[in-house]
Amino acid sequence: MVLVFIDHSDKQIKKSTYEAISYAAEVAKQINTTTEGLLLGNVSDNLADLGNYGLTKIHHVANDALNNFDAQVYAQVVAEAVNQLHADALIFSHTQTGKSIAPFVAAKLKAGLVSGAVALPVTSNGFVVKKNVFSGKAFANVAINSPIKIISLNPNSFPVKKVEGNASVETLNINVPSSKIKITATNKVEGEVPLTEAEIVVSGGRGLKGPENWKIVEDLAHELHAATACSRPVADAGWRPHHEHVGQTGIQIAPNLYIAIGISGAIQHLAGVNRSKHIVVINKDPEAPFFKAADYGIVGDAFEVVPKLTEAIKKLKGS
């Protein structure tokens, strides 16, 4: 059985979890078995609906103590669930939560982990999973040699697939160890599209000259329901928050569309964004290296081009 960890935040199942379920369902097909889900804590979504993505059963550990996240506690519960349910494979999404518990679970179970997977395993000869390496500059094909296989799937790497189905929900009784962590504050930025999950990302660089000029980036992002990002010097200068910094030493993303405004396209920047399916570059310098990595480009002044682009998109959406 392929077990999927159902990742949620604010009582809602994350988009990346639907991708992980669709992925797990394909893995299950390859190894001739079923796909089941594991939920720790509570969500407000209707669990039976997860059948529409390929789950046949959901194992629910509903202990209230799980409403506060503690990687050690979560990992112990997940490892115990894998043992009790005799799962052959365990799929996480490579999100903040996945990154904190997948390795912990893997070491507990002595199971091989491929983290940041970007494609389905090849099972014709062993079990080989393609993952991101060199911060987006290359891929490695990694063989898992242990009996239990663990994969954490990069967000935006696998399409969500709808199927017909209904998932049954069963309570799973697992002792939840007490947490050693006390959460004293949680600060969320409201209403923002999470960068790693965003379909469209609009990003600004030093070419925008200063934080006061970000309105043109935000207006364009708003029109496209996009997340905003930036180059590293922009975050270093404090023009934008650190969590918007993309690149080799920032966040690596793979949206459908990445629009780079006033960014030169340094190798460290490209490493974080070159898996985007489509790249648009707006830069006043025709020699900017980013054009070599782009699908569409406009050579021009961002302060003139971007507001016009926003207007043109508004017109398209209005029509």
Next chain:
Amino acid sequence: MKILVCISKTPDTTSKISFKDDNTKYEESGVQWIINPYDEWYALVRAIELKEKNPSAQLHIVNVGGADNDPIIRKALALGGDEAIRINTTSDDSYYIASQIAEVARQNNYDLILTGKETIDYNSSSVGGMLAALLDLPFISLATKFELNENTATVTREIEGGEEVDEINLPVVVSCQKGVAEQRIPNMRGIMAARTKPLKVVEPAAVDALTEIVSFELPPAKAGVKLIPADNVEELVRLLHEEAKVI
């Protein structure tokens, strides 16, 4: 107070990525090696700051790697570590690496173990969590701030769409990223002192790797950019809508 910082060696961020031996090995010739930025700029510098506030603290550096890693270990000592331990083996399996570090950690009873968020070559963000599991310690990942109190630590960590502040009793394993500290440059005094600081080399424990890299691939090259005149943004919108179908 005993602190362990895990450092990994990675190619410089400007390095060209190519492969040899039928795409099974990274082409290392001409590559400039550095301490993995997350380990150096954040985990190590923060540990040094903690030691500066509490001079009786001991700061150890651990690396799993061959003798070719000694220059980056010396650099870490020049920045401020007290002594270093190199476990003399190479591997690209996170479980194998974490198991080796766990052996060292078990012998020294560290109060705090810091890792980087991830290595910029293997991008696994795995060694920290695995190490915590092997040592049966709590793990806080993706820290953006780290403060030490009497016997507890206050750690701010990245969560989906924001941050969370955690209070935790020591010992703990924490993976560090931007925000935890600021990059430093080693000074002459540090570089001189590093030459005589202990760098112990230990042989690896017998551990089975659970994964293995069978080959590498480069991403497919782009077909070439379509340039659109700046006075015709409507054409770009049309292409994105009709050709790329992304808006």
